[in-house]
Amino acid sequence: MRIRSARRSDLPLLQDIERAAGEPFRALGMSAIADDDPPALDLLDDYRRAGRAWVAVDTGDRPVGYLIADPVEGAAHIEQVSVHPSAARRGLGSALIDHLAGWAAARQLDALTLTTFSHVPWNAPYYTRLGFRVLMDAELTDSLRKIRAEEAEHGLDRWPRVCMRREIPHAAHGPLPSGTDRQQ
Numbered sequence: 001m002r003i004r005s006a007r008r009s010d011l012p013l014l015q016d017i018e019r020a021a022g023e024p025f026r027a028l029g030m031s032a033i034a035d036d037d038p039p040a041l042d043l044l045d046d047y048r049r050a051g052r053a054w055v056a057v058d059t060g061d062r063p064v065g066y067l068i069a070d071p072v073e074g075a076a077h078i079e080q081v082s083v084h085p086s087a088a089r090r091g092l093g094s095a096l097i098d099h100l101a102g103w104a105a106a107r108q109l110d111a112l113t114l115t116t117f118s119h120v121p122w123n124a125p126y127y128t129r130l131g132f133r134v135l136m137d138a139e140l141t142d143s144l145r146k147i148r149a150e151e152a153e154h155g156l157d158r159w160p161r162v163c164m165r166r167e168i169p170h171a172a173h174g175p176l177p178s179g180t181d182r183q184q
Contacts, residue, residue: 006053076104
């Protein structure tokens with residue numbers, strides 16, 4: 001599996017991935033999450049143009065997973081990471097997150113952060129296995145508090161959510177030159 005920067009032509013496929021990745025939430029009684037619209041094409045294109053959108057592609061160079069991120073107070077904040085269910089359980093989410101860690105390390109960012117559902121097996125428990133830890137309220141930065149408030153306005157607080165963080169050991173990551181793709 002290869003990870004590369006997202007292309008404009010990929011963006012509708014990212015929306016398809018997001019819709020498909022939302023479907024398993026239905027089985028947990030979280031239909032509102034499954035029914036939520038994927039990120040708009042304009043928003044995805046903003047991430048692409050900023051160089052903060054990556055895709056995991058199959059052997060035909062078709063995206064089967066993606067990650068978009070924002071720099072937030074010295075960290076790379078994972079805005080969204082999704083893998084199509086047909087490609088799940090192959091390490092693609094982990095590979096995308098590791099790719100972001102390399103990108104962040106090259107920019108001297110200290111950590112990766114994200115917000116997620118605490119009790120969904122493929123959310124907080126999964127990220128814990130990848131080295132993330134739950135942040136206590138006192139550890140939240142102003143920007144993470146703002147992100148959580150925006151999520152609450154969107155109705156995501158109907159289910160327990162947490163902020164998580166994974167430190168980036170800078171010595172372990174060499175710089176990833178701009179535009180470089182990483183094989184996985």
